[in-house]
Amino acid sequence: MAQKLFGTDGVRGLANVDLTAELALDLSVSAAHVLAERGTFAGHRPVAVVGRDTRISGQFLEAAVVAGLASAGVDVLLVGELPTPGVAYLTSALDADLGVMLSASHNAMPDNGIKFFARGGIKLDDAIEDAIEARLEEPWERPIGAAVGRVRRHPTAVEEYAAHLDSTIGNRLDGIKVVLDCAHGAASEAGPTALRDAGAEVIAICAEPDGLNINDGCGSTHLEVLQAAVREHGADVGFALDGDADRCLAVDASGEIVDGDQILAILALSLREQGKLHQDTVVATVMSNLGFVQALTGEGIKVVQTAVGDRYVLEEMKDSGHTLGGEQSGHVILSEYSTTGDGILTALQVLDRMARTGSSIAELASVMVRLPQVLVNVPGVDKARTHADEVLAAAVGEAERELGDTGRILLRPSGTEPLVRVMVEAGTAEQAQQIAGRLADVVRERLSL
Structure with missing residues (x-):
């Protein structure tokens, strides 16, 4: 073919x-x-x-x-x-x-x-x-x-699946008010059912699919809808799923975003406390924020990083027997309970941690501080030469020396498009933006088609 x-x-x-x-x-x-x-x-x-x-x-x-x-x-x-x-x-x-x-x-x-x-x-x-x-x-x-x-x-598929999800947590969720954005997608029934059966007070939004409105201005790619709903209803936490509910992002009571890295950090500490974090290790990708790596390393938890894509995370987890992995996008894999990323499961596990500790999600997420991260896509270039061009390599080296231990740089050829992604993390957004722009200019100059 x-x-x-x-x-x-x-x-x-x-x-x-x-x-x-x-x-x-x-x-x-x-x-x-x-x-x-x-x-x-x-x-x-x-x-x-x-x-x-x-x-x-x-x-x-x-x-x-x-x-x-x-x-x-x-x-x-x-x-x-x-x-x-x-x-x-x-x-x-x-x-x-x-x-x-x-x-x-x-x-x-x-x-x-x-x-x-x-x-x-x-x-x-x-x-x-x-x-x-x-x-x-x-x-x-x-x-x-x-x-x-x-x-x-x-x-009885929805009921069986929801019962399985609820069996994974050890605490009732009574007294926790949750907004759940179902993206008018596949979790529109299963998501609210599982959370309500576990005791949470659930306000389901974007849970009226009509065949045409899936992911339309809602869900994990449009968090502003969830942020507004959490503030409007005075909820303790909000979760946003995508169309097939294999990923989950969150917002705290004030509407601040809690991304996949922060969720992974919360769950890593939770699983370790329960003795369920295999070899005290989490699998993430190279796109994970440096603040995530620094926070978990400081807690004595090892971070193994793979190429971008949940399949690579899953492969590493299978090969090494690790029990937790995921991506910044909110695709979180808890291998004790699921063979793939599961947004509803992720939400339940975070809620379980909140119920067990009596802490808000903002308090739990404060275990890590996100470094400002800037991503610039540079199209129309020969991505195959990304790691072979000596001038570009020298520019990256100079920028890395400038950042020292306070940030990092990742140049990644796109897997599907003729472009190179320039990702920079730094102590300030201004520094990250300045270095990313400078390197993007070098990529254009050296790799243009």
């Missing part, structure tokens, strides 16, 4: 243009064949869990996925609108052989995506995704009669 379909998080694109019903059907058939040949379905009739977010395009894509799986002899359990981590959980809890989630996460409504989970609710590795892509549209022997798959709904 001319272009690789699978990206870092499944297959994603403009629904009905890049991601068509035909492609969704073919991908599902191919996935069934590849997993069957690798022994996943050995000795039994295969079962798949299929869920989606609230995009209107999810309806026809769900029909296509179901048709593909059933035509390949796979029984299908339809769980409806459910967060991505909910589909992963039920794939494991129901002992299914395969999970399929239809979502484009935080992308705008016209996009959609397909994400596959293997048995146990784990993401497929690169080799399996490559095999699925290579097998598209190949001739195959179709089952007939009783050998075709059956399709049925699983009506």
Whole structure:
């Protein structure tokens, strides 16, 4: 095929243009064949869990996925609108052989995506995704009669998932007032249900999906809506999810943002206190704020940093057995309870920490001080030469000497666009901006196409 379909998080694109019903059907058939040949379905009739977010395009894509799986002899359990981590959980809890989630996460409504989970609710590795892509549209022997798959709904999916989430905390949340921004997405029912069942007083906003309004001016990419609601209702804390609820950001009672780094720091201390932080280590990415690294190091907690992307965080966690990892964007993985990032789980764990300590989220987040961070994208350059240009390397070295231990610099070629990202952290925003601008000029001068 001319272009690789699978990206870092499944297959994603403009629904009905890049991601068509035909492609969704073919991908599902191919996935069934590849997993069957690798022994996943050995000795039994295969079962798949299929869920989606609230995009209107999810309806026809769900029909296509179901048709593909059933035509390949796979029984299908339809769980409806459910967060991505909910589909992963039920794939494991129901002992299914395969999970399929239809979502484009935080992308705008016209996009959609397909994400596959293997048995146990784990993401497929690169080799399996490559095999699925290579097998598209190949001739195959179709089952007939009783050998075709059956399709049925699983009506208690939200209740089962919410109960699982609530089982992960040890304290009731009575007396805590929470605003939850559901981004008109997949957590619009499951999120408020889980928090209310745990005892919190929940004001749900952006929880009225109509198929068109997912992520539209709300959710984790538009925190101003949550900030205003927390202040208006006098809430103790607010949480914002994205369209498929695999990430979570927060605001405190005054409306100040608590980002993914701060949430990770709160949970790291919480897990260590409970004896659940494996090797007293947290996995983060190179984009994590230096203040996060300094704060946890000062607390005796090691920070392992990976390339940007939750899949790299997850790979490191799997390889080393670590129990907590995540990104500044709010994608937090608690491996004791979930195989992927889970925004509702993250919110519950933070609330549990608040209930256990009697502290506000602002007090808990004060464990770290964020250094001012400036990110400049420089387009139209040859990103392949980013780390080979000696003049650019010298400019970076000079800037690093200027910062000393008070900041850091990261030049990162984009993984998807012809641009270089220049990230600078410093003691003041002015210094960070000045150094980032200076380095961006060197990138333009040295790497222009």
